[in-house]
Amino acid sequence: MLENPQRSQPNRRLRRVGMVGGGQLARMTAAAAARLDVPFTVLDPDPHCPASAGAHVVVGDPLDASTLLDFANGVDVVTFDHERVPIELVRGLEARGVVVAPGAATAQMAFDKAVARVGLAELGFAVPEFAIVSDAAGIDAFASRHGWPVVAKSARGGYDGRGVMFVGPGESAEAVSTLGAELVVEQMVPFDGEIAVLVARRAAGEIVPYPPVSTVQRDGMCAEVTCPAAVAPPVARAAEELAIRLADAVGLVGVMAVEMFVVGEQLLVNELATRPHNTGHHTIEACVTSQFEQHLRAVLDLPLGSTALRAPAAAMYNVIGSPEADDPTDRLAEALEIDGAHVHLYGKQSRPGRKLGHVTALAATVDEARSIAARAAERLNRSECELSACSVGERA
Amino acid sequence: MLENPQRSQPNRRLRRVGMVGGGQLARMTAAAAARLDVPFTVLDPDPHCPASAGAHVVVGDPLDASTLLDFANGVDVVTFDHERVPIELVRGLEARGVVVAPGAATAQMAFDKAVARVGLAELGFAVPEFAIVSDAAGIDAFASRHGWPVVAKSARGGYDGRGVMFVGPGESAEAVSTLGAELVVEQMVPFDGEIAVLVARRAAGEIVPYPPVSTVQRDGMCAEVTCPAAVAPPVARAAEELAIRLADAVGLVGVMAVEMFVVGEQLLVNELATRPHNTGHHTIEACVTSQFEQHLRAVLDLPLGSTALRAPAAAMYNVIGSPEADDPTDRLAEALEIDGAHVHLYGKQSRPGRKLGHVTALAATVDEARSIAARAAERLNRSECELSACSVGERA
Numbered sequence: 022m023l024e025n026p027q028r029s030q031p032n033r034r035l036r037r038v039g040m041v042g043g044g045q046l047a048r049m050t051a052a053a054a055a056r057l058d059v060p061f062t063v064l065d066p067d068p069h070c071p072a073s074a075g076a077h078v079v080v081g082d083p084l085d086a087s088t089l090l091d092f093a094n095g096v097d098v099v100t101f102d103h104e105r106v107p108i109e110l111v112r113g114l115e116a117r118g119v120v121v122a123p124g125a126a127t128a129q130m131a132f133d134k135a136v137a138r139v140g141l142a143e144l145g146f147a148v149p150e151f152a153i154v155s156d157a158a159g160i161d162a163f164a165s166r167h168g169w170p171v172v173a174k175s176a177r178g179g180y181d182g183r184g185v186m187f188v189g190p191g192e193s194a195e196a197v198s199t200l201g202a203e204l205v206v207e208q209m210v211p212f213d214g215e216i217a218v219l220v221a222r223r224a225a226g227e228i229v230p231y232p233p234v235s236t237v238q239r240d241g242m243c244a245e246v247t248c249p250a251a252v253a254p255p256v257a258r259a260a261e262e263l264a265i266r267l268a269d270a271v272g273l274v275g276v277m278a279v280e281m282f283v284v285g286e287q288l289l290v291n292e293l294a295t296r297p298h299n300t301g302h303h304t305i306e307a308c309v310t311s312q313f314e315q316h317l318r319a320v321l322d323l324p325l326g327s328t329a330l331r332a333p334a335a336a337m338y339n340v341i342g343s344p345e346a347d348d349p350t351d352r353l354a355e356a357l358e359i360d361g362a363h364v365h366l367y368g369k370q371s372r373p374g375r376k377l378g379h380v381t382a383l384a385a386t387v388d389e390a391r392s393i394a395a396r397a398a399e400r401l402n403r404s405e406c407e408l409s410a411c412s413v414g415e416r417a
Numbered sequence: 418m419l420e421n422p423q424r425s426q427p428n429r430r431l432r433r434v435g436m437v438g439g440g441q442l443a444r445m446t447a448a449a450a451a452r453l454d455v456p457f458t459v460l461d462p463d464p465h466c467p468a469s470a471g472a473h474v475v476v477g478d479p480l481d482a483s484t485l486l487d488f489a490n491g492v493d494v495v496t497f498d499h500e501r502v503p504i505e506l507v508r509g510l511e512a513r514g515v516v517v518a519p520g521a522a523t524a525q526m527a528f529d530k531a532v533a534r535v536g537l538a539e540l541g542f543a544v545p546e547f548a549i550v551s552d553a554a555g556i557d558a559f560a561s562r563h564g565w566p567v568v569a570k571s572a573r574g575g576y577d578g579r580g581v582m583f584v585g586p587g588e589s590a591e592a593v594s595t596l597g598a599e600l601v602v603e604q605m606v607p608f609d610g611e612i613a614v615l616v617a618r619r620a621a622g623e624i625v626p627y628p629p630v631s632t633v634q635r636d637g638m639c640a641e642v643t644c645p646a647a648v649a650p651p652v653a654r655a656a657e658e659l660a661i662r663l664a665d666a667v668g669l670v671g672v673m674a675v676e677m678f679v680v681g682e683q684l685l686v687n688e689l690a691t692r693p694h695n696t697g698h699h700t701i702e703a704c705v706t707s708q709f710e711q712h713l714r715a716v717l718d719l720p721l722g723s724t725a726l727r728a729p730a731a732a733m734y735n736v737i738g739s740p741e742a743d744d745p746t747d748r749l750a751e752a753l754e755i756d757g758a759h760v761h762l763y764g765k766q767s768r769p770g771r772k773l774g775h776v777t778a779l780a781a782t783v784d785e786a787r788s789i790a791a792r793a794a795e796r797l798n799r800s801e802c803e804l805s806a807c808s809v810g811e812r813a
Contacts, residue, residue, distance in 0.1 A: 052448045055470040058746055058762035074451040075471040309757055327756045350454055357720045366454035
């Protein structure tokens, strides 16, 4: 049996954290919670969800208002592993006095891409040219001003490569039928690179950024993260400052990943996630404080930890389900032969293109770290070419 | 609910590890198991044992032969969090074909101090002068040859400071009544320092040592671990070589901590533990592969990981229950204010002198690491002087 923090330890003064969703982010947060002895529970419909390996799972549908409220009443702070909860339900929790971190006003910037784009623009942050449209004519009109192809994104519900399409001439109707009628349509940004900055803020106001990382998307899915980011120091500083301003502007409580396009000296905000994020998995080994511990510190309003790098360079590769859906645990021994490869597997059933784990390596240079992590990830993925077999828009 | 690896995932090829005992070692091993997706279960009489925060607990008494066998039949490899299982029960498991790692022949070197002393001497390892005695007269006879005071240790069952006494003239009868009649009596070694070497061996024969550490016992309890050890490089190399020879000689499968006295250039083997050990807790942050992941790799016969240090220096301080038995989670915020302090709390009820957690810090120098870790541990311990309020013989 696993101890249920909702029922036991009534006299413990550390507040109980409840995470909505029991995926790999919850699984890794659970490890950080155990280390600090923070009572931690997740809400997930699947009793065998990834977090079940290390957290008590309340089995239930987080999209059901009464289930969600019951769960919230058993903890002291509610936070999120994903963006699939309707923001109205989050507002409903707050209206009943539940402490939600990040709060609904912040979370909707991550839960709804249309709200995010409009909100970021209103707050004065540079974003790609965009429009909020509801039909093929809207996409065509936007493209007539900004050129084809364009990027179309479902406002809500996109994750793991779903909900994002590149749209060429004559493809708008198909995009609407695939993505739904609440769309953000954006210019294809001719970027020099993609970076991400993780930032943490606690209610008391303290904010700390992590060192920016370079990200490589393959067919739209986050495939590789390297640190330090391959940008000039002033660009890295500007990215950190942008993330700090944004955390402050949206009243963040928790960690937030800010993905940006680098265009010359300019930074355009692409995507936000107000939770631990794939672009921060390397922080488990690479930084003094992992994003998972930092998220807990932030939502509990505890002092934030150092985000300093513990090595000159780090690289992270995702382990992606192969077309044959092989189980990566079958090849764990081969991956562990590679010295310095930190293997993380999420306990998920293998499916083609599904994120099943990640590998991090630290080294003296980015190239060396990349080589170690990539070799181990390839062994777990079965074949190197499978790294590029996934679809657009992956963020989890 | 927590997924029970004994029942679920029948098609998973990774072998299931069952750990006897659900203390802090099992808790930290569980985190490593989740990371590698190794199915991991513990056997403990207490459903709220420390490991319950991250592992499925089979509630039962591991000292009961049929309970132990039932547990063993639900996993593929049995290993240990403590030494309190009678070695006959371990032999009984092996006789029934259970894979036990380390095996009974190895484990008895750690489970029984009399067997260890005799075995080490027979294998040609230098140990303090000792005798196996069963009464006060035996202690007095030993002291008449080696001088007072002497150290008396219960052959079995000692842990967390219990089972070890310093014995002066006229105190032998009291020692026997306290410690029982199966005793190892030893000379007080006038050592220059105490070090420990962690070593891992897998069944395939691969052996890797960790860098030696210096240990400081306060009133007999492991209070502080620092790395690198404060010994000359040839002594450090000799200590590693000794640990490798010993791992090979005893047919170790798993990790083993070898505690040694340094007397000039000589190394005397003091204590053994054939499991993850307090002198290796720093490896979570300080080494490429933690002792907990390494133990799992070894017992599953997977390739062993690099034991290289990830920082020039590391220090670990235990968090010990204060005389008032305050809960260290009450002061977590104060401890987390100290940058670079990696706080680990075990979820144990506070009691005076009980190990409740530990703090590790990495730094450029041992002094700097020690300062960071000690300050955070002191905040959690409530008062600095409480670090020295514990009894002799702590090893867990």
